[in-house]
Amino acid sequence: LQDIRNTVGNIPMEWYQDFPHVGYNLDGKKIYKPIRNKDELDMFLEKMENPDYWRTVQDKMTGADIKLTDEQVDLVHRLQRGQFGDVHFDPYEPAVDFFTHEVMIHPVTNRPADKRSFIPSLIEKEKVSKLVHAIKMGWIKPRKPKDDTPTYYDLWAHEDPNSILGRHKMHVPAPKMKLPGHEESYNPPPEYLLSEEEKLAWEQQEPAERKLNFVPQQYRCLRAVPAYSRFIHERFERCLDLYLCPRQRKMRVRASPTPQQPPLARAARGRFHTGLCSLLSSLSPGPASPCPRPAGSDDCTVRFWEVCTARCMKTLPVGGVVKSVAWNPNPTICLVAICVEQSVLLVNPCLGDKLLYGATDQLLESYVVPEEERVQPVQWATATVEEHSKGVRLVVQHSKAVKQVTWHGKGDYFASVVSDNSNMQVLIHQTSKRWSQNPFRKSKGLVQCVLFHPIRPYFFVATQRYVRVYNLLKQELTKKLMTNCKWVSSMAIHPGGDNIICGSYDSKLAWFDLDLSTRPYQLLRHHKKALRSVAFHKHYPLFASGSDDGTVIVCHGMVYNDLLQNPLLVPVKVLKGHAITLDLGVLDVLFHPTQPWVFSSGADGTVRLYA
């Protein structure tokens, strides 16, 4: 093959780098490297001068330079071009079919034909029978005929109105997408662009809370507008909304709101008179207009004013905190009941008509002590001489502090409320016979106030949450009114006797129609703070409520004789005058018995009269 001069074999020739020889010849002699002392310059010169330099190759085995012959160069060229090495080889010779180019008269093989080539194939039969079976059994279905009907046709050619079924009427169509506003424009007016702070706020908001789901942006020209990256998201969210959101019809008020008020007589602007006291807690009007009215106060006095002149007519020191005062409603009797600590004083103030208070004194003195002493829950005592000179006539001594006193319409009976937890909370006294009775066997809770019905023999007892109505003749409970309040503070009855209002400490005022139901006909939440007292006017369809927020609200409360018509309650006037001291505003309100005047006593120590 190749003449082997060097016997080292197929090894990297670098191993001989540091030796003077490159291997061994066939005889085992060293083959020395040819002497190479040419430097770069010599190499270059040779490259330039030697015309055969390009065809000189170094033999790696011997290290000798070999000059390639013309044929060898030719061979290299051919191989480089991807041709065959042999010049004379022709790759495109015409092909000669070696098998059939000569037709022979005898078969190539002489094997006889198989038997199976003459009989039908068993495997095929099996396959066919399987298919037949499958077709028979319906496992394989014949090819479906092509559907020739056009995909789209006039679907609504026969619209018949009967096809609109109930479900179509019930169907709530999805609301349409919100149409874009100016801010969505690619070139919006400058005011719609977000400032830096707004942008920051927008980024910090939850995506669900944002008002806009994009940041308005301005582009100089249409060419600069990029694709909206959330487009697919938005379509997808719309899809989700369409099939996952519950739909509901909602009524929406479109009309612009104008509060309506029934036309009513307007209250005149309030004028007021002021009295002076440290803490007025209770008021009671005189029976007739020019008569003075008393006020009890925490500084242990009871004062009487004349309304026309606002003069303090009389001051009565009682030696105790006055909780409640009540003027006898009978116009022929001039008597005031005053709660002072544990006793109720019946005072003849000796004001007004001389005949009148003289007659009252006579009436009180005409009492004859009965033969047999009855056991009484309280002690009746006539006043001492000193007291008598001040006007006190009788003292009813209770066992506990008395909260409230109220007169019956006829002026003979009066009821007092004792702040106690027992069954002795409410006592009814008769002035003429000077004896008292305890109407209740059991206590039904803390009694807040009591009231006599103006016409009928009914007696109202307000506990914290309920108002109980008792029939005094039959001595039974007729009704129990649910006030829907937490803590009833005061109560007043309409002079007609069919309607009651209850003020409560949770700033509600409940109006009951006794004929209607035991629940409030209306619950008014006009005040902002606890109601302290409520009052009806004797003749006019007015009622007033005083509250801790320092206001007195006068309302029109029309009660119709027609039983079918419900009462009409309209606030008429908010009277603001009392300053709030110690978180207390108005403590008591009252109407003048004949005139449309309101008296209110406040914690700021004044009594004001609004006309």
Place this chain on the structure above:
Amino acid sequence: AVTRRLCILKGIYPHEPKHKKKVNKGSTAPRTFYLLKDIKFLLHEPIVNKFREYKVFVRKLRKAYGKSEWSTVDRLKDNKPTYKLDHIVKERYPTFIDALRDLDDALSMCFLFSTFPRTGKCHVQTIQLCRRLAVEFLNYVIASRSLRKVFLSIKGIYYQAEVLGQPVTWITPYTFAHDHPTDVDYRVMATFTEFYTTLLGFVNFRLYQSLNLHYPPKIDGQADVELKPAEGKDYAMDSESYLERLSALSASLARVVAPTHEDEVEMDEFPVEGETAEQMDARKKEQEALEKHKKLFEGLRFFLNREVPREPLAFIIRCFGGQVSWDKSLCIGATYDVSDPSITHQIVDRPRVGKQIVGRYYLQPQWVFDSVNAKLCLPVADYFPGVLLPPHLSPFVTEQEGDYIPPEKLKLLAMQRGENPDEESEEEEEEEEEEEDDNDKEEEEEEDESEKEEEMKLKKMEEQKTQSNKALPVKVTAGKLRLEDKQRLEQEQQSEEKRLAIMMMKKREKYLYKKIMFGKKRKVREANKLAAKRKAHDTAVKEEKKKNKKARRA
């Protein structure tokens, strides 16, 4: 998943029960509730069986593939079960008008799907179908000239057309590649699209029929058709070139019956009872305005430069009777060349135009959109290339009383009324602003007044009190004549009455009233904010201008 598909196809949606707690067995956890009736209704749907068949088919096919039984695969594929949604469309929309009312989402979805790439995500056939239907619809809108409003938003382009009296709004995205989000369930969207394509196909058919057009649409003019295939081959294969040509939107469609000029026939006047002559006049005027709007671009010849989005502009211009062409290399269907001397408007969206030809306006694309929305050809000066464009306003906003109206809109309204736009509008603008300011002040005052009043009262009272305190032994001080202007008194009276009336309201009404008032106040606040922002911006711009002037002078 089948239930979901059924719900989507049949349009069943959850309901909010009246007593949520009762229905939810006492718990208040959020759950969705369907009506039992609805679910039963779904069960009766014949398509449920089709779904089942399809499931079985898929299973068989997978098995055959697994066993490499190719003949079975072929056989199965031949018998692939199909289903149609025709009856569902008919059932959901018993009348054609119902279908039109629900067309918004269908169109938006089809336009979105038609822009999807034909890889992955969803079936190629769906995309092709969507594209075809969308183009058909666009062609209908052109033929009926029913486009009303267009809006370039940052999300896409909104169009509003009035189809048989129903406003139909749809949005198309800008033509860029989508980056497909990963948190979107494409199967849900595909189900919706399946239904929507069916719906849109039938609607298109009906609409084409109503205009006496061929469906599927045919391009008008036989000569054109013969000419064009040769040209079309450069762009696409024969089968596709037809749709391409259609989507070029340049040719009008063939009609079944040759159009006789019945458009000009005047509307018969049916005097409707209870309608006064004024109303009739107003209606007539409206009709005239509409006709005028439809012929906005009549007689104008447009040429679109290649950087301009071709499809929307060609669509809009053709909708309003204009003629439009574009560069021949851009798209099939160009009718004339740039150098055509009869071109009146050339739409350009680059800062500078190289070679200008005399006799035509070079305009930015926003002019077309704004003109359509303004219903008149706006002055061209604001829209020259390289000029800072006026803001593009939304045509969908109708300002109510008390809303903020951008000054540009006011200017536009004035222009529509036919007033001289420049001076008056500015004046108006200022007036408007002043008015707004006044309003604010008044409102504030009103609020304050009541308080002030009370304060005054209190003060007076205090004074009197102190007086009386001092002069407890009664003394009469000289009375002062109280002077009170009547107006003020009346106002006080009114405000007090209002307060009392509010007090009298029932709890629910009061709540509602408070809510409404809150909403109103918020609206006013927002409007004020916008106005203030605008004012600040305007002053800033003015100052800038002044500075520039000074700089130039110096």
